[in-house]
Amino acid sequence: MRELTLILASTPKMGIGLSGTLPWPSLKKEMAYFARVTKRSPSPNVQNVVIMGRKTWDSIPAKFRPLPDRLNIVVSRSIGGVEKREDKSLWAGSLEKALQWVGEDGKGKAGRVFVIGGAEIYKAALGLRETRRVLLTRVEREWECDAVFPLELKEGGEWQRVEQQKMDEWVGEEVPRGRQVEKEGTDDETGYEFEMWERVD
Numbered sequence: 513m514r515e516l517t518l519i520l521a522s523t524p525k526m527g528i529g530l531s532g533t534l535p536w537p538s539l540k541k542e543m544a545y546f547a548r549v550t551k552r553s554p555s556p557n558v559q560n561v562v563i564m565g566r567k568t569w570d571s572i573p574a575k576f577r578p579l580p581d582r583l584n585i586v587v588s589r590s591i592g593g594v595e596k597r598e599d600k601s602l603w604a605g606s607l608e609k610a611l612q613w614v615g616e617d618g619k620g621k622a623g624r625v626f627v628i629g630g631a632e633i634y635k636a637a638l639g640l641r642e643t644r645r646v647l648l649t650r651v652e653r654e655w656e657c658d659a660v661f662p663l664e665l666k667e668g669g670e671w672q673r674v675e676q677q678k679m680d681e682w683v684g685e686e687v688p689r690g691r692q693v694e695k696e697g698t699d700d701e702t703g704y705e706f707e708m709w710e711r712v713d
Contacts, residue, residue, distance in 0.1 A: 514614055516642050518627045518634055519546060521649035521704065526664055527657025529630060532571050535655035537700040541692065542649055545706065549647065551581045552684045553623035559583050560623040563610050568629040569601075577601070583622060585610045587633055607636045635662040645710045646671065647683070652691070652703040671709045679708040 521542060522528050527535060553560045562579055566588040569577065578584035584601040591605040594613045604610035614622050627637045637643045648665060665671055680686050693703045
């Protein structure tokens with residue numbers, strides 16, 4: 513199967529969502545980074561794939577669905593196999609069925625494969641050896657969350673944070689270093705840092 517990359521933002525305690533949406537204020541620069549990274553394909557002839565659960569799909573405003581310039585695959589237990597919708601999104605009954613489609617029907621058409629949420633899909637992906645890296649935006653303060661990323665990323669475990677140069681090379685741009693701040697000077701001021709982690713073989 514194709515390599516998988518998980519991409520997410522989380523609080524220090526790995527909180528990722530509240531009531532089906534992001535727990536922190538909208539971070540425009542961070543969201544633009546997400547869009548650039550998930551759109552940037554390894555070849556002009558292929559499109560990257562973003563795989564998400566139904567709740568994550570529902571959390572995206574309708575006017576932005578499917579996410580443009582990427583093949584959107586939505587995982588839902590209500591689907592038997594794989595279905596193509598009028599909006600060109602694909603719906604699959606499981607993460608495994610989605611990846612099977614990428615490897616067979618999507619062969620030659622699919623570039624990098626990203627899992628973008630939510631918690632259940634992340635958990636399923638972390639159980640696969642094909643999941644090789646996590647692109648993490650680490651939000652510096654805690655927010656109330658009811659959804660948590662099912663892995664604490666810290667040094668010394670199965671995952672290792674990679675150096676900035678290697679992250680830049682994989683992402684395809686010079687990723688901003690150190691603490692980033694949005695909505696500075698307001699009650700919604702939010703700081704965060706971009707990280708990349710890889711599974712240690």
